[in-house]
Amino acid sequence: MKPLEFAPGSWSALMADLYRRGGGRRESGAFLLRKMTEAARMVQGWLPYDELDPKSLKYNYVRLESSSFSRLWDICAERKLEVVADVHTHPLGPRQSRSDRANPMISLAGHIALIVPQFARGNVRPKDVSFNVYLGGGNWVSYFQDDAASLIRLR
Template sequence: MNGPFALQMSRSQFAALTAELARRGDGRRESGAFLLSSTNVERPPGHKRTVVGFAFYDDLDPASLTGGITFGAIGYSALSAVCRAQDLCVVADIHTHPGSWVQQSAIDARHPMSAIPGHIAIIAPNYSQGSIRLRDLGLHVFHGDKTWESRYRNEVKEVLHLTGSYPFLRMAISALRSAFRAVHRSIKERGTLDVNARS
C-alpha cells in the first residue's frame, strides 16, 4: 500500500457510518456497507483515497441482513449501477460483528466482498452499538490468493486516517459560542438599561 495511509474520511463521516450501521443492525444482526471513492481523481504515489460515500448492503440487496451477511448477485448489480452512475469505485467494505471480536471469520477470509488485491475489509465490534473508535476496529487488507494482512488497535490508523475534528467537539464549541453570545447580549442589554435608568 502506498503512503502512510491508504484511506481517509472525515470524523463526521465515520461517526455517521458507524451510527447508521448500528441503526440497521438494531443490536441483533450484522450490517454492512461499501466505502466509495471517486474514480476520476489523479492519485500520485502516497496519495490517500478519500471516502466520498457509502452504499449500505441492505439498500443494494434488501434480503442481505439475515443475522449474518448474505449478499447476492442482485446487490452487486445494484452496486455496479451506483458506481457507474456517479463515477465511483469501491475501496473498502465494513461490516459488524457481535461482541468485541473483530478478526475475520473463516467465511470472511474465504469470501472477500471485493477480490481485488488492495481491497480493505473493516470489521466493527458490538454490532456498531455505542461509541466506536478506530482502535476498536479490525482492518484487513486483501493481497490476493486468499492472503490477508490484518491491523488491530493502534495499527488501524496506519491505513485508515480520520480528518477534521470530532463531531461532539464541534457541537460543544458551537454551544459554548452560543452561550457566550447570549451572555454578551445580556450584559449589553443590562448596560443599556442602567444608562437609561440613570438618565
Template sequence: MTFSIRTITRALSRRNRGIRFRPERWIALLAELDRRGERRHEAGAFLLGTRTGDLREVQDAVFYDELDPEAYKSGVCILHASAFAALWSMCRARGLTVVGDVHTHPGSAFQSEADRTNPMVAREGHIAIIVPNFAMGRPATATLGVYEYRGDHTWIDHSGGSAIRFLHNDFWSNFL
C-alpha cells in the first residue's frame, strides 16, 4: 500500500507545469470542435483560464466562430483583428486570460508552417494544442500536438509521450 501512495504522490506532484482541464470540460471541448468543424474543416477555440507559475488551468473556451463568423470559411482557422478585440474584452469581463488555443487538423496533429509562424497569441508560455482527425471520437492524449510558445517563433514540442506529462485532462485533474 505504501508503494502505491508514494507512486501516486510522485505522479501528482509532477503536475505543476503544463495545462490542466477537468475531464468533462476536455470531453465537451472535443465534441464541440467535432460539431463545429462538421468533420470536413478545421475548428478551434481559445482556452481561457488562470496561470500560476508554469501551470495553466482552463476554465472556459471561446470558439473562433463566436468571435469571427467567417473563421472557418477557407477551411482553415483564420481570425481577423476585430475577433481579438472581442476576445480581450471577454477576458477582462470574466477576469481570465488566454492560456492557450486548440484547433483541429485533418489526419495527424502536426504543427504546420502556418501554425509555427503565426501563433494565435504570440506570448511566451502560450500553449497551442492540435487535435487530429477533426476531433472525431475522443483522441488519446499521446496523439495530440502540444506546443509551448517561447517567443521569436520558437516552440517547445510536448507532443506524443510528452503530452501525457504536460496536458492534464484525466481523472486526477479533478483533485488538483
C-alpha cells in the first residue's frame, strides 16, 4: 500500500475545515483531490460534501445525493483534479460503521477512505484516524494507530 501524501499545511487545514463544517455536532466529509497537472501524487485540496450537496449537513451522518457525483466529476474535469481519497468525521472513534463499509463513496478497488474521530476536534494526528482501503466486493482492509500513521505522509 502506497502512503497518502499531503502537501505542506493541507492536513491541519483540512482537519480545521472538517471541524468547522460539522460545528463539533455532526459529521462532515470531503473528497481529497490532487492536481493532475503535477507529477506528485499528493493531496493538494479537497471538495467538502456540503459544497457538492448543501442538504448533506441536514443529517447527523454523511450521505450524498447521486447528483453530487456528476457535479464532482464535472468539477474534476474542469479544474484538472483527481480524487485520491475521501474523508469524513465520526462523533467518537475512527472505526468504519456498517453503513460506511456497505456504501463506499467510490466503489473502486484501491479507493481510500479516512475516518477522523471526535468530529476532528483539537489537534488531529495521522495516528488518530483510520485508513481504510476498499478491496471491492464489499470488503475493506483497515489500518489504525501506527499502521495508519505509516500510510499518511505529511510533507
